[in-house]
């Protein structure tokens with residue numbers, strides 16, 4: 284197993300893998316990759332995944348998406364038994380729990396570890412048993428199914444990815460979602476055993492924010508019938524019905540606001556246009572680790588199209604306001620650089636008032652603009668827009684597929700799984 288990591292604070296995958304021959308030269312039965320989005324523990328090099336550790340001749344390699352809510356208790360307990368941690372990421376407890384398990388079989392050790400974890404995890408764990416020349420891969424999802432994880436087939440072999448778009452990119456065929464609470468094992472001959480039960484207690488509650496903001500629009504999440512773009516268009520239509528305003532054009536905040544803006548334009552009859560252009564060399568501002576990087580990131584990332592905005596009353600559709608950084612800078616870019624006459628923000632999600640403990644990086648109440656400002660009028664004053672409206676939770680729920688319950692805790696404060704003590 285070779286491990287490549289980015290040398291800088293953060294880099295694009297294409298910058299790390301400059302030479303394609305790196306990948307072409309790989310030999311072996313299994314391969315895993317991970318793009319770190321730091322929630323617990325910073326974006327330091329030692330926290331880069333996959334994490335690797337060896338215990339009793341078995342090498343374990345783990346990649347994890349989500350956030351383990353009982354991480355601190357588990358870590359304290361393991362440290363009191365002599366475990367030495369080398370990272371500050373919650374993911375490392377998985378390796379220690381496997382190593383400390385009293386079970387004999389590798390699969391039982393993995394199950395034993397996952398059954399002690401609370402919170403959100405979609406994981407891929409590879410185990411290489413050098414003594415018995417045995418190699419296994421385990422793929423699992425927490426019983427709530429907070430984070431997506433899907434299965435595809437490529438030339439008769441199984442591939443797994445967070446989003447179905449990644450399967451498409453490599454030419455694999457989408458098969459299904461890994462079920463909440465399911466563990467899948469695959470041996471070195473490609474034999475797959477699925478539906479191994481981690482734990483089926485609790486409410487299935489996939490993260491609605493994945494659909495509102497995080498996922499690519501062309502992905503299908505949580506085994507649903509329609510792609511993310513379909514959902515975003517629907518919430519845009521609901522927003523137009525709920526919060527109309529007189530204006531000349533509807534624009535989006537690229538790229539995650541695009542389909543909601545199209546839905547808003549469809550329903551309101553106000554023409555859609557592209558008033559902001561996004562530099563594709565800049566990452567998402569929301570996940571930059573420091574406040575300064577976020578602030579500069581907005582200016583680098585977005586610029587106004589003056590021929591579209593000049594003299595217009597503009598409706599700007601965005602997916603969310605977490606910290607007000609992006610929104611108030613956007614208002615300046617649209618008015619000062621673009622020459623717009625009025626700016627009306629329409630947000631295609633309810634206001635984010637509560638922190639997320641399950642793997643989305645808006646951790647503290649004071650950092651959340653909707654939580655610190657108290658009400659919509661105050662937020663509107665803070666970002667200096669002509670008007671501001673959020674989609675209500677009721678209207679958001681109109682767009683859910685039948686019989687699906689999502690986690691909505693960052694809007695409602697109703698957490699479906701234990702939160703950190």
Ligand code: SF4
Nearest residue numbers: 490492639643690693
């Ligand atoms: S709290 Fe919000 S962001 Fe976190 S899992 Fe729930 S819906 Fe998603």
